Amino acid sequence: xxxxxxxxxxxxxxxxxxxxxxxxxxxxxxxxxxxxxxxxxxxxxxxxxxxxxxxxxxxxxxxxxxxxxxxxxxxxxxxxxxxxxxxxxxxxxxxxxxxxxxxxxxxxxxxxxxxxxxxxxxxxxxxxxxxxxxxxxxxxxxxxxxxxxxxxxxxxxxxxxxxxxxxxxxxxxxxxxxxxxxxxxxxxxxxxxxxxxxxxxxxxxxxxxxxxxxxxxxxxxxxxxxxxxxxxxxxxxxxxxxxxxxxxxxxxxx
Numbered sequence: 401x402x403x404x405x406x407x408x409x410x411x412x413x414x415x416x417x418x419x420x421x422x423x424x425x426x427x428x429x430x431x432x433x434x435x436x437x438x439x440x441x442x443x444x445x446x447x448x449x450x451x452x453x454x455x456x457x458x459x460x461x462x463x464x465x466x467x468x469x470x471x472x473x474x475x476x477x478x479x480x481x482x483x484x485x486x487x488x489x490x491x492x493x494x495x496x497x498x499x500x501x502x503x504x505x506x507x508x509x510x511x512x513x514x515x516x517x518x519x520x521x522x523x524x525x526x527x528x529x530x531x532x533x534x535x536x537x538x539x540x541x542x543x544x545x546x547x548x549x550x551x552x553x554x555x556x557x558x559x560x561x562x563x564x565x566x567x568x569x570x571x572x573x574x575x576x577x578x579x580x581x582x583x584x585x586x587x588x589x590x591x592x593x594x595x596x597x598x599x600x601x602x603x604x605x606x607x608x609x610x611x612x613x614x615x616x617x618x619x620x621x622x623x624x625x626x627x628x629x630x631x632x633x634x635x636x637x638x639x640x641x642x643x644x645x646x647x648x649x650x651x652x653x654x
Contacts, residue, residue: 401431401432402430402431402432404440404443406430407430407432407436407437407440408440408443408444408449410426410429410430411426411429411430411437411440411441411444411450411457412444412449412450412459414426414429415450415457415458415459416459421456421457421458422455422456423437423438423441423455423456423457425456426440426441426456426457441457444457445457445460448460476506477632478608478609478610478632478633479502479503479506479507479608479632480506481608481632481653482503482507482606482607482608482630482631482632483503483506483507483509483510483606484510485630485631485651485652485653486507486510486511486570486604486606486630487507487510487511487513487514489604489628489630489651490511490514490517490568490570490604491514492514492515492516492517493515493516493517494514494517494518494567494568495517495518495519495520495564495566495567495568496517496518496519496520496566496567496568496569496570496600497519497520497521497561497564497566497568497569497570497571497596497599497600498511498519498520498521498523498526498570499521499522499523499551499569499570499571499572499592499593499596500522500523500546500549500550500551500552500553500572500589500592501523501549501551501572502525502549502550503572503606503607503608504523504526504570504571504572504606505523505525505526505529505550507526507570507606508521508523508525508526508527508529508530509529511530512529512530512533515535516535516536517536517537518536518537518538518539518566519536519537519538519539520539520541520561520564520566521538521539521540521541522540522541522543522551522552522553522557522561522592523549523550523551524540524545524550524551524552525550527540539564540552541557541560541561541592542556542557542560543555543556543557543558543560543592544556544557544588546586546588546589549586549589551589551592552592553586553588553589553591553592554588554591554592555591557591557592557595558591558592558594558595559595561592561595561596561599562595562598562599564599565599565600566599566600566601567600567601567602568600568601568602568603568604569596569597569599569600569602569603569604570603570604570606571593571596571597571603571604571605571606571621571626572605572606572607572611573605573607573611573616573620573621574611574616575611575612575613575616576607576611576612576613576623576639576642577619578638578642580622580623580624580642580645580646581619581620581621581622581623582605582619582620582621582622582623582626583616583617583618583619583620584616584617584618584619584620585616585617585618586618587618589618589620590618590620593620593621594620594621597621597625602627602628603621603625603626603627603628604626604627604628604629604630605623605626605628605629605630605648606630606631607629607630607631608631608632608633609631609632609633609635611631612635612639622646623642623643623646623648624646626646626648627648627649628648628649628650628651629643629648629649629650629651630651630652631650631651631652632652632653633652633653634650634652635650635652
């Protein structure tokens, strides 16, 4: 049986060779139980060596867009909290843009509780959650598909969006930097996002508390463009100061 330091070495080597590794794969490689691997990951995360996700982990400090499956499996409980709050914020009969990403794909499911919505989205996963909802008017944006996010992207998508003038732009982000910029991993995601903001009367940013740290590489929108933040926990410190500076109304669990 491997000792703990031997398992830690094996886990780190696995993550160096693969961007994301499941707990089951680590347990098999270490010939141990999933419960033991979870304890190992907790220790490695405390040491700053790995970043845990639901069902697996990757090396800490690696700048990556991840696969859609990896991102959709991370911080699920926090995303669900934010999604439920979004549903309460969107009135029945609203017209809205719904941007790309795993957080908003999950949020789309909560919007099924509303009535008589008109939704324009470049998020194919969100569209799949909404297409059969009777009473909704759903428009799917065209453009080049980005598999990592399941989104239609680029200038063609932006031009499609510019045909509309809607009540709300519901957007997400990969992270918020210290200057208030909303970050993305890919430049092609930015034009549709900015078009949604420009053609909506109000903008709602849906971002669980993990997004309060910068993690993208491309500046997209900015907190000054945002009217509401829907999140999983009350912001504090520098991010709270930024939100106050830009008069963003924050919605979080009581």
